[in-house]
Amino acid sequence: MKKHSIRRLILNFCLTFFGFFILSGVAITVSFMLFFHAYELPIDYIREFAPRTFFNLVFMSLVFGILGTLWRMFTVEKPIYEINEVLRKIRKGNLDSKLNRRFYTSRYSAIVKNINIIASELSTIDNLKVSLMSNISHELKTPISVISNYAELLQTENLSDEKRIEYAKSILDSSGKVNELITNILKLNQLENQKIPSSMTEYNLSEQLCECLLGFENVWEDRNIDIVTEIEDDVTVVSDMQLMSIVWNNILSNAFKFTPEYGTVSVTLTTGKKYAVVKISDTGCGIPEGQTELIFDKFYQCDSSRSTDGNGLGLALVKRIINLTDSIIKVESEEGKGTTFTVKIHKN
Numbered sequence: 148m149k150k151h152s153i154r155r156l157i158l159n160f161c162l163t164f165f166g167f168f169i170l171s172g173v174a175i176t177v178s179f180m181l182f183f184h185a186y187e188l189p190i191d192y193i194r195e196f197a198p199r200t201f202f203n204l205v206f207m208s209l210v211f212g213i214l215g216t217l218w219r220m221f222t223v224e225k226p227i228y229e230i231n232e233v234l235r236k237i238r239k240g241n242l243d244s245k246l247n248r249r250f251y252t253s254r255y256s257a258i259v260k261n262i263n264i265i266a267s268e269l270s271t272i273d274n275l276k277v278s279l280m281s282n283i284s285h286e287l288k289t290p291i292s293v294i295s296n297y298a299e300l301l302q303t304e305n306l307s308d309e310k311r312i313e314y315a316k317s318i319l320d321s322s323g324k325v326n327e328l329i330t331n332i333l334k335l336n337q338l339e340n341q342k343i344p345s346s347m348t349e350y351n352l353s354e355q356l357c358e359c360l361l362g363f364e365n366v367w368e369d370r371n372i373d374i375v376t377e378i379e380d381d382v383t384v385v386s387d388m389q390l391m392s393i394v395w396n397n398i399l400s401n402a403f404k405f406t407p408e409y410g411t412v413s414v415t416l417t418t419g420k421k422y423a424v425v426k427i428s429d430t431g432c433g434i435p436e437g438q439t440e441l442i443f444d445k446f447y448q449c450d451s452s453r454s455t456d457g458n459g460l461g462l463a464l465v466k467r468i469i470n471l472t473d474s475i476i477k478v479e480s481e482e483g484k485g486t487t488f489t490v491k492i493h494k495n
């Protein structure tokens with residue numbers, strides 16, 4: 148036990164000892180005086196009994212002092228010392244430190260419970276941080292090694308123009324991937340620290356959907372993808388226009404990415420009582436059963452064979468925006484047949 152704890156125990160002993168001694172002393176003296184007065188006992192009798200009573204009082208005070216100190220040691224000093232030790236370990240980063248609630252009185256049990264909860268929450272955050280770092284490093288590793296390999300090849304003498312352009316294009320593609328990854332991480336980080344959307348306005352959702360869809364014109368033309376639209380005119384919603392365009396672009400880019408040539412991507416916009424409902428469907432590879440909820444996790448990609456394009460952050464961003472803007476998202480998918488994302492946004 149530490150020096151200051153021992154000092155506290157000695158102080159506690161002195162307080163209990165003298166407290167008991169003074170209080171009992173006063174009570175006994177008063178009782179004796181009344182007793183002797185009532186029975187008019189001789190002074191010799193008093194002289195004989197007074198020292199005995201005094202020593203009895205000292206003895207009783209000693210016993211109470213020791214008992215009080217022991218009680219305080221086991222019910223106050225020891226738990227506080229142990230709680231403090233665990234907090235010190237947690238502060239140093241040892242997040243596995245735990246206290247066993249069974250060994251504490253109800254006074255400390257709530258504190259111990261909260262310390263254990265804090266330790267396990269910190270440990271979860273710590274694990275998430277580690278897995279996030281390893282995911283980021285993993286995602287950066289491939290494009291960076293592609294860039295360095297092609298940069299090395301570009302230094303080869305007598306390189307044909309064709310090869311030079313090909314290598315430069317590969318470097319450009321990979322640096323684009325790094326750029327996209329970093330932009331997504333920064334955006335996600337910004338949104339995770341944001342509690343409310345920065346600008347909720349009433350705007351024309353029909354126009355926004357058409358504009359986002361037109362942004363993929365090259366893709367659907369190149370890959371002969373059929374586009375089916377059923378978009379009600381001039382549907383207005385109250386949301387963050389900029390953030391919602393990130394949602395449509397991510398869902399549409401996945402729809403086009405996972406739909407094979409001659410497939411179909413359809414976009415519908417209808418209105419209900421409270422919500423405007425957007426459905427984006429594709430006839431692509433679909434999502435394996437049981438994974439539809441996981442696709443919103445950071446860096447989650449269903450099948451490594453299809454994960455060459457993208458970084459698994461798009462739908463994490465979508466989910467965060469949906470939560471921030473108080474919207475609703477639902478995904479239905481059948482492997483090999485296609486996927487439908489349904490988004491509901493408040494009308495006003």
Ligand code: ADP
Nearest residue numbers: 401405433442448449457458459460461462486
């Ligand atoms: P990525 O950059 O890999 O597309 P996302 O977060 O946008 O990351 O998507 C996560 C994963 O969800 C994708 O890798 C894919 O496996 C699955 N996914 C998303 N949308 C679709 C879709 N329309 N069809 C099939 N799989 C999809």
